[in-house]
Amino acid sequence: MSKLLVSTTVNGDPQQFLCDPDTSLLDALREEMDLTGSKEGCGSGDCGACTVVLDGKMVCSCLVLAPEAEGRQVSTIEGVAEGNQLHPIQRQFLEHGALQCGFCTPGFIVASKALLDHNPDPSETEVRYWLAGNLCRCTGYDKIVRAVMDAAAELRQDRRTAA
C-alpha cells in the first residue's frame, strides 16, 4: 500500500507528511512531526492523554486517522505556551502541583484550555464533567480541578484588565 501525502496546519504552521492510511493523527504528530507532547495512554479514546484540538473541537488524536487532518487545523500542547511564556493554565498546574508523573498533563491542559476558550466561568461540576475523558492515576483530580478553576479566574481578570 502506497503512502499518502497529507497537508495540514499544526499550531498555525503548515505541515506535510507521508503516512500509511491507517496511521493515527497521534502517531503522525509524534513520529512525523516530532511533536511528542501528546501522549498515547490507552489508544482507545478512554484516557484523553492524546487530546488535541481539530478544527476548534477537542478530540482524541489516537482516534483520528492522519489523512483525516488533510486541510484541517490542529492545535496541540506545543502551541499552548507563547514562546517561553507559559499559559495561565500551565502555570496554575505548576503552582497547584496538579501533576505527579506528568503523562496525562498535556491532555488535561489542552482539554482545560478548550473548556475555558468557550466557557470562561465554569462551575466546578462543569470542569469535572468536561474533564471526565481525561484520566489521571496520580493526583486524585482535586488539584487539577483547583488549577483549572484558578486559571479561569486569572483569565477572567486578565480580560477585565485588557478591556
Added chain:
Amino acid sequence: MSSPAYHAPETIEQAVALLAGDAGARPLAGGTDLIVQMRSGRNAPSAIVDLKRIAGLSGIRALPGGGFAIGAATPCTALKDDAALAAAWPGVVEAANLIGSVQVRNRATMAGNLCNASPAADSVPALVAAGATCLVAGPNGQREVPVEAIPAGPGKTSLAPGEVLVEIRLPAQLGADAYLRSIPRSEMDIAVVGAGVSLVLGAGGVCTAARVAIGAVAPTVVLVEAAGAALIGGKLDDAALEAAADAVRAACRPIDDKRGTAEYRTAMAGVLVKRTAKIALERAHKNQGRSQA
C-alpha cells in the same frame, strides 16, 4: 496486516460506489468505534470510506412540517448546539451526549452509534422511541427505514452490501421525550440498561401516543409496543406506569456480564422506564402549557 486504503469521497454516489465495489470497505463517520476495532484487530477493513467530506452529511436541517434531518457525519456535540433540535427532542440529544467523553462526542455520530449495532448504544433507544427513520443510500438508490430496522444483532446491521446510512430523520415533536441510562459510574461508561420514552398528550393531559424502547437488555434495542400501549388512554398514573414496566420486563432478554446480571438488568429496566416516562410526562405538560399560553 496491510494498511487499508483511505477514500474521502465528496458525494454520496461516490461513497456508495466505493462501498459497493469492495466488500471489505467500511464507512467512517466519527471513528470512535471503527478505529478502536481496527486497533484491536476486531475489524480489518480493506478500505475506509470517510463520509465527512460529503456536502450535506455534516449538519442538521429543519424539515418542512417541523422535523429534523441529521446528516450521518454530524457529531453528537453538534446536536446540543442546535437550539431548535435540543428543545424539540431533548431525550435524543441528551442520549447522544451521554456517549463517552467530550473528546469522543466531538467525533462520534448517532449514525455510527446505530450502525455499530451495540445493544447498549445510548442514542438508539431514544431514536426508536422518537419514531426516527433512516435514509439509506445504496447501489439501487435510496430507501427510508425505521431506526429499529437497522440493528440485526450485536455488531450486525440489516444494511445490504454497498449501503450506507446517510441521514437520520426525526419527526415534528408533538409531545415530549426522555432517555435515561443506568451505569455504575457518573460518566464514561456503557449502559447496563437504557430506556427511551416519547409521549403525546391530548385534551386534558390524556396520553394519546407513546413509544417505549429499551437498550442493553436484548441482542438489539427493543421497541416495546405493549409498554407504549399501557401508557395510552390515561394520565400515566402509577397503575399505567407499572403496567408499562411489566411489559418492559417481559420484553427483556438480557445477558449476564461484568456490568450486570440478567436479573438486575430486567429489574432495572422496569424502574428506568417509569423514571423516564415521568420525565417525558413533565416535559410534555410544559410543552402543552407553552403551546396553550
